[in-house]
Structure formats: structure tokens, C-alpha cells
Amino acid sequence: MRHQHPRPGRTGRRAAALTAGLLLTGALGAGPAAAAPPQPPTSDLGRNVTVFDPSMPTAEIQARVDEVYAQQVANEFGTERYALLFRPGTYGTDAEPLQVKVGYYTEVAGLGASPDDVTINGKVEVYNRCRPNADGSPNCIALDNFWRTVSNLHIAVNAAGQDGCRSTANFFAVSQASPMRRVHVTGGTLSLMDYCTDGPQFASGGFMADTVAGDVVNGSQQQWLTRNSSIGSWSNGVWNQVFSGVEGAPSEEGFPTPPYTVLDETPLSREKPWLWVDERGRYQVRVPAAHRGTRGASWEQDLAEGRTLPLxxxxxxxxxxxxxxxxxxxxxxxxxxxxxxxxxVDRTIAVKRAGTVVLGLGHATLTAVGGAVPMTVADVPGVVVAGVTLDAGTVESPVLLQVGKEKGNQGRAHRGTDDPTTLSDVFFRVGGPHVGKVDTALEVNSDDVLVDHTWVWRGDHGVEDFSGGFLGDDERWAVNTGRQGAVVNGDDVTATGLFVEHFQRVNTTWNGERGTVVLYQNELPYDPPTQADWTQPDGTLGYPGYRVADSVRTHRLYGGGSYVYNRNDPSIVTENGFEAPTTPGVQLHHLLTVNLGAGTIRHVVEGVGGQVDDTNTGTPQYVADFPVR
Structure with missing residues (x-):
């Protein structure tokens, strides 16, 4: 994701130490910590985890979070990973607020049972990343603000000491793989656009769930999913804003002006597990239950239903x-x-037992070595994999994460389970920090699986030097290879927040029955060298960003976009952004295609919908419903 799109109008609003077994440590080094009350021993959470206690001086906490941010603010493809965790209590004062800025591969989270157990009197923010153009002019955008997480805390907005433009909002200007979960924002606006930094200020997110906020400024976010939350207002839309089970959501009436898609209830949801500290100072992991037909934040429900697992x-x-x-x-x-x-990872991490929880802290990353499959999940119910990134290695892997095997469990399907295997904030990457090769990134063969926010990304840019830069990168097409992003063969699979980009054939293929997707975002690959490289075996020009197999009889998609930017050869044509059988049980609601500056998509879906090309760059073509009613 590196494109820029038209800018919308602006809105008018602008430990102490830990316990005796876990030291306040980090790869950047740590100074002496103030004494904390004695606590029971705990396990070591890793050298790059810092746990704060409210008894620590604010200045000491501020220095530590600033130190991590200074290293991570531009560290897009580095190997450092950090988790900044806050024990229950209040941090910062009216006169001395705590203002946390969140860089790459950084998780900022509260350790309470509820978000309101940890209050940040100040801010937890993400700003535009500024990299001057060749002529020295400013270029401050959020398009590449990936891979960071904020969760399970209360932000009492306090901008004391910041400039006047930032006085009334907490800024969270992010793009893909940067979730906000279980957050309570009071005392100011939540802005998903950093309108205070020199422009152009583009952003391409994103995902927010289980969050309570007042006024929300969408700003330049081209697409965004808000799920199971409560908001006071939403400012605007760019191309594709989806609301599922959101109290205070705007109406989708008038679509595509504004481009809102609204589901009154979320068909299937399960909140991500979180680490917390109980009243005796012991670490626990709370694993929420899955629910159907939900609306609003689930804080109380998740404490009453689900499991608590000791560390x-x-x-x-x-x-x-x-x-x-x-x-x-x-x-x-x-x-x-x-x-x-x-x-x-040079051999597979095999998750075989039903109900197993795999939880990553600080964007823990599994990199395939020697063509290994980094992780498999057996065809069993109730497994939860959360907060994990999977990277392709330099030798081709057949898959990065496989959930179940085709005809697994001797062909007996797990249907109608109340405990679906769930992937939450599981991200995939092919290329970027190094050459990557994979056939299929994510393969789901099991029935009854919930994918709650994933970004499956074949890198359109990275540290590799192809032809002197990312433009004219024919070499990338041959070297960073990823044929398929996501393939779903299981029945009754639900995805809430499915982002899949730049793969060399079909980005997402759905073969299973009764699938449901709530927000789909796709960019076709930027780098096919020629039309011949981007033509299907039957002669069809290009591959769709999303394909429902002809054999499928029932499928639902709500809010889907596919974008084109053929920077190597702008004459390349793709016939359809979406492919699906024309049958009453397959319903695709609110689809769009967009030209980002190069290339053509002739139709939105199956010959329906107008063409996008360089004559209407940045202006979507929409189809409200397919089959056309």
C-alpha cells in the first residue's frame, strides 16, 4: 500500500518495577525502577516487554515510551518488537499528562480486566510519517503506518504541552495491520487522520473493535471497519466505510454518497484474548467466548462468558x-x-489440540526458513491464534498458515459449533524486509472458522533494491512470489476485516459454502511486467481481487473494494474486480473498484459496473448489489 488518493475536506474539529520475577527491561536498556509493593512471582514476558506501574513517576514512563518510539517511528522493516504494558491504575496528571506515540511493531496495552482499569491521562497516538520528496518538499502521510496495536485501556484525552491544533483530539492515523481494540476514549475526538502534520495526509486503514468513543473523524481513511463499538458520530467517508454492530453508526441510505455499509448486528464475533493482572498480581489470559448477532462493546459480557487461563x-x-x-x-x-x-521457524509449529490459545505479544513474527510452513492448526474447534505475524522466507513455502487439511478429520465436518477456531490480528507478509516466496499465504480448510482482522500482504515495496527502486520493478514480480493470498475451502467461515493485497493470481478464492465477509479490501499487484503475465489461462484479461467459486450456492459479502495501480505497464487491463456466480444465494452488497493512477478494471463484478482507468483516477465505480436486484 503506497498509493495516494484525493483528499477529503477537513473537519471543523480539529513498573516501577514489576513483580519480583519480572524486571522492567527492554532491548534499548532500562534505568532503575522505583520500588513497587511486593507481588507474587511471575514469569518473564521477554526482554522487549516493559511493564509499567502507576507508582512510577510520569517522567520516567514518558522517557521510556519516547525511547521506544524514537527507535520504531521509521523502523518499517526492522527486526525489533516491543510491548508496552500498563498495570491497572492511572498514568499522567492534568498538569503532567502521559503522551504515548506508537511506532512500528509496538503494542500498547492495559493489563486490566476491563479497559477502564487502566487510564492514560494524556494520549496514545499515531502521527503521519514524514519523508521529504526528492525536491525537499514535505511528504507526510499515513499510508505506510502498519504493524502496531493499541488495546484494553481508557484514553482521557489531555493535550497539555502540545500545539493548539492537537488540543481536542487523540490522533490514530494508521493503515493496515494496526488495530485498535477495547479502548475507551473520553474528553476529545478520536481522529483517524493526522490533519496537523504537513500534508498530503493520506491514510489507508483500518480496523477498530470493541471500542467506545465520542466523535470520530474518518478524514482521509479510504476504507475502515468499525465492529461492535459505540460512537457518538462519524465525520465522513472516502471509498468504503463499514460498520458492523455499531451503536451510533451512520445510515447507509443514499449509498454510495456517502460510501457507508451498515450491519445492525455482527453475524459472528469473538474478541481477541488479552493479558491481565488479577487482584493478587498474577498474570492471566482472558479468552472471550464467541457470539452471534452482537451489537456494541462487549466488556461486561466478556468478563462473564469465556475462559480465564493462568499464565x-x-x-x-x-x-x-x-x-x-x-x-x-x-x-x-x-x-x-x-x-x-x-x-x-524451520519446521512447523503444529497446533493439534482443541481449544489451544496461541497469543503473540508485540507483533511476534514467525519467519519461514528453508520453505517450512510456519504454523498449522488441526481440524479441531476452539483454537485461537491472535497477535501473530507470519513472514515468507527466501525459499518458497507451500503455505504460511494452514487451518485444517482438506477432508481433514476423516471428512467429518465441524458444523454449527459455538466455539469456532478464531484468527484475530493475524498478519501475513511476502517480501518487504527480505525476499519472500510462498504459494498460498492463508489456507482455511476447516469448517466454522472466524477470521477477525487479517492483512495478507505481498509487499509492493521493501528494503530490496529492485531496478534502483520500487518503480519499474520487474524483478520483484519474478523474485518476491506469492500466487494466492487467501483460499477458503471450509464451510461456514466468517471474516470480519479481510485485507488481501498484491498477489500474482487471485488474491482471495472462496470455495466453501455459507461464507460471510464483512469488509474486504484489495489492491491488485502493482508489478505485472506485461499483460501476458496478467492473463488467465482461458484468455480472460487479469485476475479478480475476489472470486467466489462457480460451485458455491450461498455466500455473503458486505462492503468490498478492489483497486488497480499497474505501475510497470499502465496499459494492462483487468476484466473484473470481483467474480461470483449469478445465483440468488450469493449476495454481494456494496462493491467498488478504483484506479489509483495506472491500469484499467473494466467492470466491478461479472460485467456489471463501470470502468476505472486513468480518466477517472480516484473516483470509484460502485455496484450496490450483485446479482442486480
């Missing part, structure tokens, strides 16, 4: 842990906690 039930892994030791622990009934870092 002692987890194998706590570091990047130095051997996969054989991880698999032995899993086989013996342990859950898995991945502490922050990059893990070189």
Missing part, C-alpha cells in the same frame, strides 16, 4: 526457543505465548 498454562516462548520444544509443550496440553521478536 502457568502457557509455554512462554522467545525467539531462542526451539520449535521442537514448542511442539512438545503444545502436545502436552500447554497453550503458547510468543514474546516479542522475530522467530526463525
Amino acid at each position: 502457568s498454562s502457557f509455554y512462554v516462548a522467545t525467539p531462542r526457543s526451539a520449535v521442537k520444544d514448542i511442539n512438545t509443550a503444545l502436545a502436552r496440553g500447554s497453550n503458547l505465548l510468543l514474546t516479542p521478536g522475530v522467530y526463525d
Whole structure:
């Protein structure tokens, strides 16, 4: 994701130490910590986890979070990973607020049972990233503000000491793979656009769930999913804003002006597990239950329903842990906690037991080595994988994450379960920090799976130097190879927030019955060298961004977009952004295609919908419903 799109009008509003077994540590180094009351021993959460206590001086906490941010603000493809965790209590004062800025591969989270157990009197923000143009002119955008997480805390907005433009809002200018979950924002606006930094200020997000806020400024966010939240107002839309189970959501009446898609209830939801500290100072992991037909934030419900697992039930892994030791622990009934870092995985981490929880902290990253499959999940119910990134390695892997095997479990399907296997904030990357190769990034074969926010990305840019830069990068097409982003073969699979980009054939293929997708975002690959490289075997020009197999009889998609930017050869044509059978049970609601500056998509879906090309750059073509009613 690197394109820029037309800018909308602006809105008028602008530990102490830890316990005795866990030190306040980090790869950047840590100064002496103030004494905290004695606590029971705890397990080590990793060298890049910092746990704060409200007894610590604000200045000391501020210095630490600033230190991490200074390293991570531009560290887009680095190997450092951090988690900044806050014990229950209040941080910052009216006179001395705590203002946390969140950079790459940084998780900022409260350790309370409820978001209101941890209050940040100040801000937790993401600003535009500024990289001057060749002529020295400013270029401050949020298009590449990926890979960061904010969750489980209360932000009492306090801008004391900041400039006047920032006085009334908490800024969260992010793009893909940057979720906000279980957050309570009071005392100011939540702005998803950083309108205070020199422009052009483009943003391409994003995902927010289980959050309560007042006024929300969408600004330049081209697409965004808000799920199971409560908001006071929403300012505007650009191309594709989806609301599912949101109290205070705007109406979709008049679509596509504004471009809102609204579901009164979320068909299937399960909130992401979180780490918390109980009243005796012990670490626990709360695993919420799954629910159907939900609306609004689930804070109280998630404390009453679901499971609480002690940290002692987890194998706590570091990047130095051997996969054989991880698999032995899993086989013996342990859950898995991945502490922050990059893990070189030369054999598969195999999750075989129903109900296993795999939780990553600080965007823990599994990198395939030697063509390995980094992780598989057996065809069993109730597994939860959350907060994990999977990277393709330099030798081609057949898949990065496989959920179930085709005809797994001797062909007996798990249908109608109340405990679906769930992937929450699981991200995929092919290329970027290094050459990557994979056939299929995500393959879902099991029935009854919930995918709650994923970004499946074949890199359109990275540290590799192809032809002197990312423009004219014919080499990338041949070297960073990823044929399919997501393939869903299981029945009754639901995805809320499915982002899949730049793969070399069909980005998402849905073969299973009764699938449901709430917000789909896609960019076709930027780098096909020629039309011949981007033509299907039957002669059809180009591959769709989303395909429902001809055999499927029932499928639902709400709010889907596919964008084109053929920067190597702007003459390349794609016939359809979406492909689906024309049958009453397959219903695609609110679709669009957009030209980002180069290339052509002739139709939105199956010959329906207008063409996007360089004559209407940035102006979507919409289809309200397919089949056309």
C-alpha cells in the first residue's frame, strides 16, 4: 500500500518495577525502577516487554515510551518488537499528562480486566510519517503506518504541552495491520487522520473493535471497519466505510454518497484474548467466548462468558526457543505465548489440540526458513491464534498458515459449533524486509472458522533494491512470489476485516459454502511486467481481487473494494474486480473498484459496473448489489 488518493475536506474539529520475577527491561536498556509493593512471582514476558506501574513517576514512563518510539517511528522493516504494558491504575496528571506515540511493531496495552482499569491521562497516538520528496518538499502521510496495536485501556484525552491544533483530539492515523481494540476514549475526538502534520495526509486503514468513543473523524481513511463499538458520530467517508454492530453508526441510505455499509448486528464475533493482572498480581489470559448477532462493546459480557487461563498454562516462548520444544509443550496440553521478536521457524509449529490459545505479544513474527510452513492448526474447534505475524522466507513455502487439511478429520465436518477456531490480528507478509516466496499465504480448510482482522500482504515495496527502486520493478514480480493470498475451502467461515493485497493470481478464492465477509479490501499487484503475465489461462484479461467459486450456492459479502495501480505497464487491463456466480444465494452488497493512477478494471463484478482507468483516477465505480436486484 503506497498509493495516494484525493483528499477529503477537513473537519471543523480539529513498573516501577514489576513483580519480583519480572524486571522492567527492554532491548534499548532500562534505568532503575522505583520500588513497587511486593507481588507474587511471575514469569518473564521477554526482554522487549516493559511493564509499567502507576507508582512510577510520569517522567520516567514518558522517557521510556519516547525511547521506544524514537527507535520504531521509521523502523518499517526492522527486526525489533516491543510491548508496552500498563498495570491497572492511572498514568499522567492534568498538569503532567502521559503522551504515548506508537511506532512500528509496538503494542500498547492495559493489563486490566476491563479497559477502564487502566487510564492514560494524556494520549496514545499515531502521527503521519514524514519523508521529504526528492525536491525537499514535505511528504507526510499515513499510508505506510502498519504493524502496531493499541488495546484494553481508557484514553482521557489531555493535550497539555502540545500545539493548539492537537488540543481536542487523540490522533490514530494508521493503515493496515494496526488495530485498535477495547479502548475507551473520553474528553476529545478520536481522529483517524493526522490533519496537523504537513500534508498530503493520506491514510489507508483500518480496523477498530470493541471500542467506545465520542466523535470520530474518518478524514482521509479510504476504507475502515468499525465492529461492535459505540460512537457518538462519524465525520465522513472516502471509498468504503463499514460498520458492523455499531451503536451510533451512520445510515447507509443514499449509498454510495456517502460510501457507508451498515450491519445492525455482527453475524459472528469473538474478541481477541488479552493479558491481565488479577487482584493478587498474577498474570492471566482472558479468552472471550464467541457470539452471534452482537451489537456494541462487549466488556461486561466478556468478563462473564469465556475462559480465564493462568499464565502457568502457557509455554512462554522467545525467539531462542526451539520449535521442537514448542511442539512438545503444545502436545502436552500447554497453550503458547510468543514474546516479542522475530522467530526463525524451520519446521512447523503444529497446533493439534482443541481449544489451544496461541497469543503473540508485540507483533511476534514467525519467519519461514528453508520453505517450512510456519504454523498449522488441526481440524479441531476452539483454537485461537491472535497477535501473530507470519513472514515468507527466501525459499518458497507451500503455505504460511494452514487451518485444517482438506477432508481433514476423516471428512467429518465441524458444523454449527459455538466455539469456532478464531484468527484475530493475524498478519501475513511476502517480501518487504527480505525476499519472500510462498504459494498460498492463508489456507482455511476447516469448517466454522472466524477470521477477525487479517492483512495478507505481498509487499509492493521493501528494503530490496529492485531496478534502483520500487518503480519499474520487474524483478520483484519474478523474485518476491506469492500466487494466492487467501483460499477458503471450509464451510461456514466468517471474516470480519479481510485485507488481501498484491498477489500474482487471485488474491482471495472462496470455495466453501455459507461464507460471510464483512469488509474486504484489495489492491491488485502493482508489478505485472506485461499483460501476458496478467492473463488467465482461458484468455480472460487479469485476475479478480475476489472470486467466489462457480460451485458455491450461498455466500455473503458486505462492503468490498478492489483497486488497480499497474505501475510497470499502465496499459494492462483487468476484466473484473470481483467474480461470483449469478445465483440468488450469493449476495454481494456494496462493491467498488478504483484506479489509483495506472491500469484499467473494466467492470466491478461479472460485467456489471463501470470502468476505472486513468480518466477517472480516484473516483470509484460502485455496484450496490450483485446479482442486480
